[in-house]
Amino acid sequence: MxxxxxxxxxxxxxxxxxxxxxxxxxxxxxxxxxxxxxxxxxxxxxxEVGLSAKDKNYRYNMIKGRIAETLIQELFLSLGYNVFHYGMENTIPGIMELLKGVRSDVANEIRRMPDFVIQNPKTNEVFFIEVKFRKSGEFLPKHLPKDYPYSNAFIILVSKKHIKCISVKELEEGKEISPSSRNYLGSRKEFELDKDIIIDFCNFAIQFFQGVE
CATH class of the missing domain: 3.30.160 (Double Stranded RNA Binding Domain)
Structure with a gap:
């Protein structure tokens, strides 16, 4: 068997x-x-755990930009200026998120809107202000968007060491902000600023951006 x-x-x-x-x-x-x-x-x-590399970079740069904006906003408020948010992100919260990757004339116009309108309380004169953070301390004519419509705006550049300022007209003329240039915000006669207060805010910038890449 x-x-x-x-x-x-x-x-x-x-x-x-x-x-x-x-x-x-x-x-x-x-x-x-x-x-x-x-x-x-x-x-x-x-x-993939957490944010993708692309999204992480986008958020990181967004945070740096907002810290720089807050720094400049508080600087002008401390000098008695009236400060108004102007960018479309403040008018329609979240719109910049929706425009990620969108390429159109309207989307480009929205992105180009300056961050603030500020008003000098002494003269009542108003100014468009665009705030940028650059670790390199550079803002060159090529960094200005093509056909930028706000030719009377000012670019305030926050770096790890300085706060500098240049007008859009000066950029169009070929002038620039560099680490060695002396176009400090406190030297702009248009704003009549207290240089000691600006130095205080430069020190804030050093503290906030010391470890920023």
């Missing part, structure tokens, strides 16, 4: 398995195959 090679029970074929052992063996193989397939899928998956 043929015996099962596993349990010694009855089987129809020499060297084979009985029905019970055959069924048990197949079930075990199926489980092992399923486990192996699951492990293989897990190993092949690229699991």
């Amino acid at each position: 043929a015996e099962c090679t596993n349990c010694g029970g009855f089987t129809k074929f020499n060297g084979g398995l009985c029905f019970k052992c055959f069924k048990k063996n197949n079930q075990q193989n199926e489980v092992e195959v399923a486990v192996l397939e699951e492990e293989s899928e897990t190993q092949n998956k690229t699991v």
